Amino acid sequence: SLTIGIVGLPNVGKSTMFNALTRNNVLAENYPFATIEPNTGIVPLPDDRLAVLAKLVHTEKIVPATVTFVDIAGIVKGASEGEGLGNKFLANIREADAICEVVRAFEDDDIVHVNGRIDPADDIDTINTELILADLQTIENALPKLEKDLRGRKIEPAYLDAVKQAKEILESGETLDKAAREGRFDKDSVYDLHLMTAKPFIYVFNVDDDELQNADLRKRLAGSVAPAPSVFLNAQFEADLTELDEADAREMLEDAGLKESGLDQLARVGFDILGLQTFLTAGEKEVRAWQIHKGYTAPQAAGVIHTDFEKGFIKADIVSYDDFVAADGSMATIKEEGKLRQEGRDYVMQDGDIVEFKFNV
Numbered sequence: 001s002l003t004i005g006i007v008g009l010p011n012v013g014k015s016t017m018f019n020a021l022t023r024n025n026v027l028a029e030n031y032p033f034a035t036i037e038p039n040t041g042i043v044p045l046p047d048d049r050l051a052v053l054a055k056l057v058h059t060e061k062i063v064p065a066t067v068t069f070v071d072i073a074g075i076v077k078g079a080s081e082g083e084g085l086g087n088k089f090l091a092n093i094r095e096a097d098a099i100c101e102v103v104r105a106f107e108d109d110d111i112v113h114v115n116g117r118i119d120p121a122d123d124i125d126t127i128n129t130e131l132i133l134a135d136l137q138t139i140e141n142a143l144p145k146l147e148k149d150l151r152g153r154k155i156e157p158a159y160l161d162a163v164k165q166a167k168e169i170l171e172s173g174e175t176l177d178k179a180a181r182e183g184r185f186d187k188d189s190v191y192d193l194h195l196m197t198a199k200p201f202i203y204v205f206n207v208d209d210d211e212l213q214n215a216d217l218r219k220r221l222a223g224s225v226a227p228a229p230s231v232f233l234n235a236q237f238e239a240d241l242t243e244l245d246e247a248d249a250r251e252m253l254e255d256a257g258l259k260e261s262g263l264d265q266l267a268r269v270g271f272d273i274l275g276l277q278t279f280l281t282a283g284e285k286e287v288r289a290w291q292i293h294k295g296y297t298a299p300q301a302a303g304v305i306h307t308d309f310e311k312g313f314i315k316a317d318i319v320s321y322d323d324f325v326a327a328d329g330s331m332a333t334i335k336e337e338g339k340l341r342q343e344g345r346d347y348v349m350q351d352g353d354i355v356e357f358k359f360n361v
């Protein structure tokens with residue numbers, strides 16, 4: 001499955017956050033592998049709709065979609081030069097599908113900052129510079145062969161142009177993700193180089209708990225990384241939340257003026273930047289959110305449940321979540337009101353689709 005690699009300077013709260021993420025892990029039963037890899041955490045994608053559906057169809061069993069985070073051990077200046085830990089660090093990032101960069105914005109004189117002062121922009125610059133340098137190295141290594149391939153007409157000139165454009169962006173100190181988000185670069189054009197800064201980035205700002213509601217601070221920090229998404233949380237607060245039962249956790253969130261935990265937000269944003277979405281099934285046995293890539297057609301979505309469903313696909317009976325709830329889950333009412341849609345092979349799945357696939361065996 002797709003993974004999000006957590007990176008950041010030492011002492012910014014990565015382990016605190018990662019441990020909270022994995023302690024949040026209510027899925028150990030369904031996902032036994034969640035506990036196998038110590039640096040991997042599989043967390044549920046928060047989705048309030050599932051409990052509503054479970055009530056309507058009278059089942060206790062809810063299976064949420066999941067998001068997988070991998071804790072990638074400490075980056076240091078010079079990592080791109082590939083010494084020791086640096087090498088392993090880069091290899092781990094290459095394996096991840098998205099990058100979650102944890103940035104320290106909390107003040108605490110007892111906790112040493114590696115660069116001696118709290119400066120989120122400077123920290124981001126330190127990390128991104130290492131990734132940019134590593135990508136430039138990849139491109140430098142690839143160029144001689146690409147020039148040769150062009151002469152031998154094994155590649156298109158447009159491909160070499162795209163690689164050179166990537167090189168220019170990186171040399172200007174920018175990530176390819178940023179350039180792509182601003183519409184100045186097509187990531188897909190250099191896909192096969194597996195460049196690290198072409199992966200989607202999320203920034204997590206670990207702020208003091210009394211600053212969680214500080215709109216000016218949020219605006220300033222978010223602005224420094226826009227258009228990449230950012231999440232604000234206090235790692236220690238999140239860790240404390242996971243120690244509480246649901247009612248107490250809700251109260252603690254309300255007291256802090258928050259609607260949802262930072263980790264829930266992170267799971268949601270992470271799922272989205274991985275290019276994933278869900279569709280729903282609601283049967284007597286279970287209510288479930290299935291994860292698919294954005295843009296999947298009905299047969300492709302069916303294939304996620306079972307390969308036979310894709311091969312033998314006939315059609316999908318779909319009702320949207322809002323219509324299902326409005327009808328109190330009564331299929332009779334849904335049909336009467338013409339809210340049951342029959343979709344064919346070309347249908348592109350939409351968020352909130354509750355589906356029953358019809359197929360030949």
Ligand code: GDP
Nearest residue numbers: 010011012013014015016106108111234235236
């Ligand atoms: P890592 O090196 O990035 O994994 O950082 P850790 O999670 O180990 O945190 C480093 C130190 O900072 C630990 O002593 C944590 O208890 C502390 N810490 C983590 N998050 C916060 C926070 O939000 N506020 C404060 N004051 N301390 C924190």
